[in-house]
Each structure stands twice: as C-alpha cells, then as structure tokens.
Amino acid sequence: MVGFGRWSAKTVALAGMVAAWAVGGSALTPARADGTGSATLDAAIKRGLVQCGVSGQVPGFSLPDSQGVMRGLDADTCRAITAAALGDANKVKFVPTTAQNRFTALQSGEIDVLSRSTTWTLGREGNLGLEFAWVNYYDGTGFLVKKSSGVKAAKDMDGATICVQPGTSTELAIQDYYRLHNMKFTPILIQELSEIQAAFLSGRCDAYSTDASALATFRFSQGPKAADLVLLPDIISKEPLGVMVRKGDDKWFDLVRWTFAAMIIAEEKGITQANIDTFADSKDPDIRRLLGLEGDMGKALGLDNRFAYNVIKAVGNLGEMWDRNITPMGVPRGINNIWTHGGLQYAPPMR
Amino acid sequence: MSDRTQPPAGLVGPIPWLRKNLFGSWISTAITLLLIYLIAKIVIALFAWGVVNAIWRVPYNQNGIAQTAICQDAKGLGACWAVIGDKYRLILFGRFPYDEQWRPAIVVVLFVALFVLSTIKAVWRKGIVSPAVRYIALAGAGLILLDNLAGLLETIAAVGFGQHLPLPFDLLAILNTVGKCLLIAGLLLLWPAIGVWVGTLALILVLMFGGILGLAPVAVDYWGGLPITLILATFGLAFAFPIAVLVALGRRSTQLPAVKMLCVVYVELIRGVPLISVLFMASVMFPLFMPPGINVDKLLRAQIAVILFAAAYLAEVVRGGLQALPKGQTEAADAMGLSYWQKTAFIILPQALRLVIPPLVNTFIGFFKDTSLVLIIGLFDLLTMGKIALSDPPWQSFSTEVYITLAAIYIVFCYGMSRYSRGLEQELNKARGR
Numbered sequence: 001m002v003g004f005g006r007w008s009a010k011t012v013a014l015a016g017m018v019a020a021w022a023v024g025g026s027a028l029t030p031a032r033a034d035g036t037g038s039a040t041l042d043a044a045i046k047r048g049l050v051q052c053g054v055s056g057q058v059p060g061f062s063l064p065d066s067q068g069v070m071r072g073l074d075a076d077t078c079r080a081i082t083a084a085a086l087g088d089a090n091k092v093k094f095v096p097t098t099a100q101n102r103f104t105a106l107q108s109g110e111i112d113v114l115s116r117s118t119t120w121t122l123g124r125e126g127n128l129g130l131e132f133a134w135v136n137y138y139d140g141t142g143f144l145v146k147k148s149s150g151v152k153a154a155k156d157m158d159g160a161t162i163c164v165q166p167g168t169s170t171e172l173a174i175q176d177y178y179r180l181h182n183m184k185f186t187p188i189l190i191q192e193l194s195e196i197q198a199a200f201l202s203g204r205c206d207a208y209s210t211d212a213s214a215l216a217t218f219r220f221s222q223g224p225k226a227a228d229l230v231l232l233p234d235i236i237s238k239e240p241l242g243v244m245v246r247k248g249d250d251k252w253f254d255l256v257r258w259t260f261a262a263m264i265i266a267e268e269k270g271i272t273q274a275n276i277d278t279f280a281d282s283k284d285p286d287i288r289r290l291l292g293l294e295g296d297m298g299k300a301l302g303l304d305n306r307f308a309y310n311v312i313k314a315v316g317n318l319g320e321m322w323d324r325n326i327t328p329m330g331v332p333r334g335i336n337n338i339w340t341h342g343g344l345q346y347a348p349p350m351r
Numbered sequence: 352m353s354d355r356t357q358p359p360a361g362l363v364g365p366i367p368w369l370r371k372n373l374f375g376s377w378i379s380t381a382i383t384l385l386l387i388y389l390i391a392k393i394v395i396a397l398f399a400w401g402v403v404n405a406i407w408r409v410p411y412n413q414n415g416i417a418q419t420a421i422c423q424d425a426k427g428l429g430a431c432w433a434v435i436g437d438k439y440r441l442i443l444f445g446r447f448p449y450d451e452q453w454r455p456a457i458v459v460v461l462f463v464a465l466f467v468l469s470t471i472k473a474v475w476r477k478g479i480v481s482p483a484v485r486y487i488a489l490a491g492a493g494l495i496l497l498d499n500l501a502g503l504l505e506t507i508a509a510v511g512f513g514q515h516l517p518l519p520f521d522l523l524a525i526l527n528t529v530g531k532c533l534l535i536a537g538l539l540l541l542w543p544a545i546g547v548w549v550g551t552l553a554l555i556l557v558l559m560f561g562g563i564l565g566l567a568p569v570a571v572d573y574w575g576g577l578p579i580t581l582i583l584a585t586f587g588l589a590f591a592f593p594i595a596v597l598v599a600l601g602r603r604s605t606q607l608p609a610v611k612m613l614c615v616v617y618v619e620l621i622r623g624v625p626l627i628s629v630l631f632m633a634s635v636m637f638p639l640f641m642p643p644g645i646n647v648d649k650l651l652r653a654q655i656a657v658i659l660f661a662a663a664y665l666a667e668v669v670r671g672g673l674q675a676l677p678k679g680q681t682e683a684a685d686a687m688g689l690s691y692w693q694k695t696a697f698i699i700l701p702q703a704l705r706l707v708i709p710p711l712v713n714t715f716i717g718f719f720k721d722t723s724l725v726l727i728i729g730l731f732d733l734l735t736m737g738k739i740a741l742s743d744p745p746w747q748s749f750s751t752e753v754y755i756t757l758a759a760i761y762i763v764f765c766y767g768m769s770r771y772s773r774g775l776e777q778e779l780n781k782a783r784g785r
Contacts, residue, residue, distance in 0.1 A: 060744075066743075070446065101634050193747075
C-alpha cells in the first residue's frame with residue numbers, strides 16, 4: 001500500500017492547489033455602511049462609481065455604439081445622476097440588466113439606480129420595495145400599419161392580426177383595449193425584434209404594436225420607405241418610463257429627483273452644455289441658485305453646491321439629452337417637452 | 352513479401368471511380384447531372400450575393416451615423432458586409448473599453464494557442480518529478496490559501512460582527528501573487544500540460560480584469576463577445592471534467608452507498624431542470640438570499656452554474672464508458688494487487704475515457720454553444736453582441752450578414768474540436784484497428 005499512499009497524497013495536494021487557485025480571486029467583497037446621510041451615496045463615493053442598471057439593448061435608450069460606449073436617453077440619465085453624485089459623469093458603471101433580473105439587481109444592491117425604460121405602475125411601487133424618482137420618457141402603446149391598408153385609427157382594426165412580442169405590457173394593453181371596445185384580434189407572437197419587423201413588412205400581420213417610441217424608430221430606420229408606413233394616432237396605454245431607486249434611502253431619492261429638476265430648469269432658462277459658463281455673472285436669482293452661485297441648494301441635499309452645474313456640463317439640459325438621443329430616431333418630442341412648451345416635464349422651484 | 356499485382360488499367364483512378372459511382376446507370380447519371388446543376392446554381396447565386404454584388408463600405412454623415420441607403424437598395428441582390436466592418440469590434444469584444452481592446456484580442460489568441468498546444472502530444476508528458484519541485488508548488492498553494500483564509504475571516508468578521516481584523520492584508524496580497532507564481536512554476540515542471548493550462552488561464556484573467564502590472568481595471572460588466580463565450584466554455588469544461596469523473600466513479604461505487612446516493616441525486620437533479628432555470632436561479636434568486644452588501648460577481652455565478660451543469664452531463668458520459676468495460680479488467684487489476692485508485696487511474700479510466708471520446712466531444716460542443724444562454728442574466732456573449740449590433744437602427748435589417756459571420760466563428764471552434772477528437776480517437780484506438 002506504499003504506492004497508494006504516495007499517489008494519493010500527490011493527487012490530493014494537486015487537487016487542493018487547483019481548488020485554492022479557483023477561489024483565489026476572493027469573490028466576496030463586504031460593503032461597510034458608515035451610516036451617515038445616504039447609504040447609497042456613501043457607498044458610491046467610497047467606490048468612486050455609481051452603478052447604474054440599463055438595458056443595453058434598446059436603441060435611443062441604451063445601446064453600445066460601434067466603439068462599445070453606452071449611448072441613449074437612459075444612459076445619459078445615468079451620467080447625469082453620476083455627475084450630481086460624484087461630480088464626474090465618467091464615474092458611472094453601466095450594468096446591463098434584463099427584464100427579469102432588473103428589480104433583483106436593485107433590491108440586492110448590485111446597482112444603485114435603475115434607468116431601464118421601466119413603466120411606473122402601482123404594482124411595482126407597492127410590491128417591490130422600490131420607488132420611481134422621476135419619469136424620463138412618457139411613452140404609450142401604439143400601432144404601425146401599412147399605408148396601403150387604408151386603416152386610419154385603431155377602431156378600424158376589428159379582426160386584424162397584430163404582431164406583438166410575447167410577455168410584454170404591450171400584449172396586455174392590446175387585450176384590454178380590444179376587450180373594452182368589444183372587438184377581436186389575432187395576436188402573432190414573435191420574440192425576436194428583427195423577425196417581428198420582417199413579419200410585419202412581409203404582410204404576415206396587419207399591424208405591428210409596441211411602444212410608440214420603438215415604432216417611430218423602426219419607421220424611421222426604413223429610410224425612403226418610411227412613407228409607406230403609418231403610425232396610428234391612437235395611443236392605447238400610458239407607459240411612463242421612470243428611474244427607480246430603493247425605498248428607504250430618501251437622500252438618494254432626492255438626489256435623483258433634483259437632478260431631473262435641475263435639467264428642466266436649465267432648459268427653461270436656456271442654459272445648455274455649451275453656454276453654461278456664460279451664466280457665471282447672471283443676475284437671475286433662479287439661475288444663480290441653480291448654478292450654486294448663491295444659496296446652499298446642493299448642501300441641503302448633502303451634495304456639492306455646484307451639483308447642477310456638473311450635471312449640465314456633463315450631459316446638457318433635458319432638451320439636449322432628447323435631441324442627442326431621441327431626435328435621430330425620428331420621434332417628435334410631444335408630451336415629453338417641458339411644461340412651458342406644452343409638455344409634461346415640470347420642475348418644482350429650486351429655492 | 353511478394354510484389355503486389357496492380358489491378359488492370361481502367362479499374363482504378365478518378366475516371367473509373369466517377370463512372371462507377373456517379374454515372375453507373377441512366378438514373379444515377381440523371382441524378383448526378385441534376386445535382387450538379389442545382390449546386391452550381393446555388394454556388395453562383397451565393398457568390399453573386401456575397402462577393403460580386405456585395406457592398407463593403409457605406410458613407411457616414413457628419414454626425415458619424417452610417418448612411419445605409421445603398422445597402423437597403425441592394426437588399427436581396429447583394430450582401431451588406433459594411434455592417435461587419437462597422438460593428439466587428441463590438442461583436443467580438445463587447446463594451447470592453449475601446450482603447451484597451453487589444454487585451455481581449457490577446458485573450459482570444461491565447462485561448463486558440465492553448466487549444467492548439469493541447470493537441471500536441473509532447474505537452475502531455477510527465478515533467479520533472481522531484482520532491483523539491485513538489486515543495487515549490489505546495490508552498491505556492493499554501494501562500495494562496497493563507498490569503499484566502501484571511502479574506503474569509505475578514506468577511507465573516509465584517510458581515511457578522513461589523514469588525515475589521517488587524518491583519519496585514521497588503522502583505523498577504525503580495526504573498527498570494529508570489530504563491531500563484533510559485534504554483535504555476537511548480538506545475539509547469541511537474542506536469543507541463545497542467546502548468547500550461549493554469550498559467551494561460553491565469554494570464555487570461557489578468558488581461559481581462561487588469562488592475563495590476565499597470566493595466567487599467569475593467570469590471571466584468573464591460574466584458575462581452577467572444578472572450579465571454581470562450582471563458583465560460585473553457586473554464587466550465589476544464590473544471591467540470593474532473594468533477595464529472597469523480598461523480599461517475601461515485602455513482603458506480605459499491606462500497607460507499609452515501610456517496611453513491613449523493614452522486615445520483617446531484618446528476619438527476621441537474622439533469623431534471625433546464626440550464627436556463629439554473630442560470631435564472633443563480634441570477635435572480637441567489638442574490639436575494641445573500642446578506643445585504645455582499646455581491647457575488649455575475650460572471651462567477653454563471654460560471655459555477657455552467658460547471659455544475661456540464662459536470663452532471665459529462666458524468667453520465669463517463670459512466671457510459673465505465674459500464675462498457677468488461678468486468679475482467681477490474682478483476683485482473685485486483686488480482687495484481689492494485690489499490691482502488693491505482694486500478695482506476697491506470698486500468699479503468701484510460702480505457703473507459705477513450706471509449707467515450709465521441710459523446711464527450713458532443714457534450715463539449717453542445718456546451719460551447721449553450722453558453723449563449725447567459726444572455727438571460729445580462730451577460731453578453733458572442734451571439735448576443737451580434738444581436739445588439741443589429742439593434743442599431745441604421746443596421747437593423749442586415750441580420751443575415753451578421754448571423755453568417757457569427758456562424759462562421761462558431762463553426763471554426765466547433766469543427767476544430769471535432770477534428771481534434773477524431774485525431775485523438777484514431778491515435779488512441781490504434782490497437783483496435785489492428
């Protein structure tokens with residue numbers, strides 16, 4: 001049995017060595033709360049990073065460009081919040097999340113804020129231990145049809161076949177709408193985006209339904225053929241897409257909310273990323289408070305007084321964010337404009 | 352030795368072969384001609400689409416947005432390879448910082464080199480077996496374990512009691528690195544193949560993570576594309592295989608009923624659920640059970656899920672090989688007085704494993720492709736990066752070109768695996784052919 005002993009000792013030692021290597025990275029990193037102000041903000045400052053959950057797959061909202069840099073409205077929202085929290089928009093870490101794991105990621109602290117085109121509903125706010133800080137896009141379910149079909153409104157579409165992605169809120173919205181109006185429709189459920197679009201273009205279904213923003217983007221991507229497609233005027237559901245934070249960290253909630261307010265006030269006052277420095281000697285008290293030249297607005301939130309300046313310098317005002325990300329998709333601003341231009345984005349005064 | 356008589360002229364060579372096999376009767380002549388016509392037609396059409404009428408470049412407007420109108424016009428007539436030109440780095444390397452993408456590029460090269468090196472027989476020979484070398488490797492492992500032990504204690508103290516331990520963590524981290532170097536050096540000398548594998552995989556992790564040697568740290572969330580696919584598949588199978596062998600042996604054990612029970616439960620439990628649900632548990636359920644503030648890395652979670660899954664399937668393949676061996680082999684080994692481990696290592700496993708090379712490689716190839724399921728937990732592998740590249744509005748309608756490219760990459764790796772396995776089979780089963 002001598003041979004056995006020698007062999008086994010060596011084997012066990014080698015197995016142990018490899019196992020030691022396997023756990024060598026020490027995957028567990030404990031976070032330590034200091035217990036002052038916002039726990040989320042403290043952790044972000046300590047880390048030097050704000051972890052922001054995005055989709056990473058939706059053009060106009062969050063999608064890596066050819067260089068791998070995350071672009072879009074949701075991505076810029078993350079940058080704005082990071083600029084407010086840490087003073088530097090580059091200290092953001094984009095964490096791709098899926099429709100399934102997004103809430104878990106926020107609940108478990110894997111991300112600090114979720115900016116992933118998430119519809120603000122009572123169920124989500126009531127059940128998940130999470131809350132919506134602001135709406136960065138007011139969307140709704142719409143229909144895209146071919147011009148040749150002659151359909152002018154959703155009520156013309158009794159008995160239509162409609163292409164929908166399964167498991168989305170769109171599917172539920174259409175069901176509700178057709179039930180309410182006592183009409184019938186045949187859903188064609190296709191998971192893959194490119195396939196659903198090909199099915200619609202080839203005439204497998206009479207209409208393609210999803211969020212109006214995505215429909216407008218798809219229509220726009222058709223180039224010269226866009227004129228053959230009509231986006232129906234009916235928007236059959238409300239889809240306010242919001243930014244979520246964990247409940248129980250009110251200071252962090254305030255930070256996210258007032259980041260948006262600052263961008264809206266900047267647009268009201270005509271302050272842009274490019275011209276912000278020319279307002280340094282402004283006499284307007286609102287502008288002076290916004291830019292941290294007087295009052296202790298930032299301090300009240302537990303931030304630098306120049307937090308709004310940092311936000312605007314990094315991503316511009318709300319309108320610039322829209323123009324950079326959504327306008328190229330061919331979507332008109334409509335109700336997403338600020339209130340002075342007939343939209344819904346209204347900021348409480350900063351004083 | 353007598354001179355072999357050549358068959359009469361007109362019975363060997365390509366022309367008689369053609370006459371015999373393709374133009375033997377009027378039916379087979381007709382079918383041959385029809386097939387030649389069809390193949391020629393398809394090849395010409397593909398060539399016209401993929402090369403002659405293909406569009407390789409599109410103009411960009413002043414905002415850097417691709418103007419794909421010429422590609423839209425050519426749709427159906429010619430391929431739009433411009434989409435690959437625009438997106439290949441995104442597809443291959445994901446969101447890895449653009450200026451640092453030479454790192455994942457080297458990682459891919461390292462993986463390929465590792466696979467090629469592993470096919471060379473000399474690498475698998477035994478190295479220098481001496482106590483000194485063994486002690487070097489053991490000392491290295493000891494240093495690594497020491498650091499991990501300290502880290503574990505610190506984690507327990509921090510999470511459980513909110514205390515910090517007065518331990519020299521900087522020194523321990525340095526000792527850990529020294530330990531890793533010693534371990535690799537020792538392994539290289541002991542068993543070159545294992546040393547090469549451990550060393551290369553360590554180098555790959557260093558390149559991907561960064562943070563030392565002046566490399567900028569890159570979080571796992573920024574990894575994507577081909578390296579994710581290769582890491583999940585290679586690490587997954589490399590760790591799963593030894594586990595699989597142990598589980599297969601355990602399941603056939605006659606003297607350890609508890610171990611046998613455990614192995615049966617493990618295999619049946621894992622085989623009973625889809626990989627997606629295991630990944631889903633790892634990403635959605637697992638974090639909820641952890642104490643607040645502790646996050647186990649997403650990639651690590653997925654990697655462990657893949658290892659556990661692959662091990663269960665491989666274990667059954669290995670067990671198939673064990674079953675196939677005649678009982679006489681075991682009895683003969685017993686008669687020679689070999690211990691259980693000697694018998695298993697030198698008599699049973701070498702024969703059993705060479706019997707199951709085809710199903711083993713089958714499982715390997717299957718798992719290489721299954722890694723794309725990690726999409727559902729927010730990790731973007733090669734296939735998913737292709738889809739993301741296709742989400743960009745100007746390029747949305749050119750999925751054929753992207754999927755053809757992705758298929759080509761998958762075929763290169765999978766076909767490479769199957770070629771290697773055929774070579775291995777012929778090499779190892781020479782005895783049977785005689």
